[in-house]
Amino acid sequence: MSSFLDQYESLDVIGNGSFGIIRKVRRKADGLIFARKELNFERMSERDRKQIVSEVNILKDLHHDHIVRYHDRYVDRDAGILYILMEYCGGGDLSTIIKQxxxxxxxxxxxxxxxxxxxxxxALHHCHHPNGHGRTPSSSGLGGALESDGKDRRAQILHRDLKPDNVFLDESNTVKLGDFGLSKALPQASFANTYVGTPYYMSPELMQEKAYDSKSDIWSLGCLIYELCALKPPFHEAKTHSELSIFIRNGRIPPLPRGYSTALSGVIKAMLNLNPAMRPSATQLLQHERLELVLKVTETEKMLSQVKTHKATVDSRERELVAREQALMAKEQHITALLTQKDHEIATLSQMQQHKQYTQQDLDVAIKRAVMEREDALRILVGQREAEVAAAMVKREEEIMEAVRRREAEVCHAWETREVEIKREVDVSIKAVEERVRWINVREEELRTEAERQEDVREELRELEEKLKKLEEGVTKGRKEKTPLEEVKNLLKPLAHMTQETPGQKRRLLSAPTPKAALFSPQPLETPITRPNYDAFLPSAMKGVVLTATGETLATPAPAEVANLFNNSPKVGLNFTKIFDFEDGDE
Incomplete structure (x- = not known):
């Protein structure tokens, strides 16, 4: 353990949790910065330990530019601490951006x-489509995001806790998806059934404890993008878990604040569809025209950055060559100085020999020959070295300039081609959007006209219903205002008139056409006798009915008396049917 910890220099504590801390450390060998999780696994339950092991195993197999990279781990069993070394993200997370x-x-x-x-x-596409299913852009794409490797077969991974706190940023503002503690690796495209995740970002199927798949992460992503726009989750008004569950299952999403495009709003609504099958996948979302444009712009910016880096490298190489050339020239001057010094020493030795008057001819010849051979060898070596250095410098300069010119031409051509393609695609997109807006305006006008027509029809129906109701109330009121005795008198009054009129009057009455209004609207009759005033209540038809000439109220007869009354009454044929059949007479 000491050797593992000694490799790193502890800097700052950048986070803490229930079971440990996250520390910023620097590797002593090369000065690279890492984030090191220090977790006390003795305080964990068995479920928490399995969760940590699952996160480590998942991160170990995920290698992507937009996923927090796993580097190493170490278990100190004596102290009960698990060390996990991961990529350091110095830009914070999206929750920090929202709060700011x-x-x-x-x-x-x-x-x-x-x-x-x-x-x-x-990042989600890399997790949901591990074997390269779906759209694969060119290798120059952002970090080779969707490359397919047939040899690297791994399981599909669901994040299951996608929220702003788990999306990190590095120093260059590049997104890094992390915290796979609640993630689950599926051996194939199947459904999971465990209940995990942060409540505000949980999908309806998770709330209802139903089976779920990668579309649950798409729902959480929709909530996250909505929060980036509105600076609060879509269901933030919920105060309890049950209320939040109702809001999520209803799927009523407040509109985005003003200033954001309908394209972004439409993508968010598509991701927050209550039906998981209707939500787009990560592959389908990446095919959205706006996201494709963002990806192409990012690729172009990365290409320009690579060109700038390459140019800086070429400039650095040129400076190195100039420095080496100057070093060679200095070395050549030093060798020339040494040769001059040796020549001077040889000349001095010759003069000393002459002063001493040596007469040995062989010695003089040997010395001269050795000096001349040495001088020739040195001159040849220096000349060869100078020629090699000059040729190498010329060749290297030509190669560098040719590479620079070729790269500049390629970049200019690629940039011009990309500008033309982007302009053409933007023009097509603008025309499509304008055509869609015109269609929407026409449709809105048609719907507005139809709504006005339906409102007029409803108003006419309400007026007809009110008139019919008033008519029914009038008929009902007219019927209720009459007492049983008045109705009997109204029926008997035409018969009394017929008995009092002369036969000639009867013939004129029967021959004259009777208006239907007179038949159905008889004049009210007055009772010529005194009767009791029923203001408080209306008695029943059989109790206290006035049938005598004096107006006395008779007691209710017994059933036997009523039977005798009807049996003993004389049978008189009044032919009421013929008397009151006025319509047949008119015909």
Whole structure:
């Protein structure tokens, strides 16, 4: 353990949790910065230990530019601490970006949201489509995001806890998806049934404890993108878990704040569809025209960055060659100085020999021959070295300039071609959007006209219903105002008139046409006798009916008396049917 910890220099504590801390460390060998999780696994339950092991196993197999990279782990069994060494993200996370925007009361720009959206989708695509299913862009794409490797077969991974706190940013503002503690690896495209995740970002199927798949991560991503726009989750008004469950299952999403495009709003609504089958996958979302444009712009910017880096490297190489050339020239001057010094020493030795008057001819010849051979060898070596250095420098300069010119030509051609393609695609997109807006305006006008017509029809129906109701109330009121005795008198009055009129009057009455209004609207009759006033209640038809000439109220007869009354009454044929059959007479 000491050797593992001695390799790193502890800097700052950048996070803490229930079972340990996250520390920023620097590797002593090369100065690289890492994030090191220090977890006390003795305080964990068996479920928490399995969760940590699952996170380590998942991160170990995930290698992507937009996923926090796993480097190493070490278990100190004596101290009961698990060390996990991971990539350090110095830009914070998306929750920090949201809080900063809320403090400044300034919304996050839409272009920034699209950029974050695209990078998160690339990470989710790598998790959801492990074997390269779906769309695969060119190798120059952002970090080789969707490359397919047939040899690297691994399981599909569901994140299951996608939220702003788990989306990190490095120093260059590149998105890194992390915290796979609740993730689950599926051996194939199947459904899971465990209940995990943060409540505000949980999908309806998770709330209802139903089976779920990668579309549950798409719902969480929709909630995350909505929060980047509105600076709060879509169901933030819920105060309890049950209320939140009702809001999520209803799927009523408040509209985005003003200033964001309908394209972004439409993508969010598609991701927050209550039906998982209707939600787009990560592959389908990456085919959205706006995200494709963001990806192409990012690729172009990366290409330009690579060109700038290459040019800086070429400039550095040129400076190195110039420095080496100057070093060779200095070395050549030093060798020339040494040769001059040796020549001077030889000349001095010759003069000393002459002063001493040596007469040995062989010695003089040997010395001269040795000096001349040495001088010739040195001159040849120096000349060869100078020629080699000059030829190498010329050749290297030509190669560098040719490579620079070729790369500049390729970049200029690629940039011009990309500009033409982007302009053409933007023009097509603008025309399609304008055509869609015109169609929507026409449709809205038709719907508005139809709504006005339906409102007029409803108003006419309400007026007819009110008239019919008034008519029914009038008929009912007219019927209720009459007492049983008045109705009997109204029926008997035409018969009394017929008995009092002369036969000639009867003939004129029967021959004259009778208006139907007179038949159905008889004049009210007055009772010529005194009767009791029934203001408080109306008695029944059989109790206290006045049938005598004096107006006395008779007691209710017994059933036997009523039977005798009807049996003993004389049978008189009045032919009421013929008397009151006025309509047949008119015909």
């Amino acid at each position: 925007a809320m403090r400044q009361n300034r919304p996050i720009p839409e272009d920034t949201i699209w950029n974050y959206f695209m990078q998160i989708l690339l």
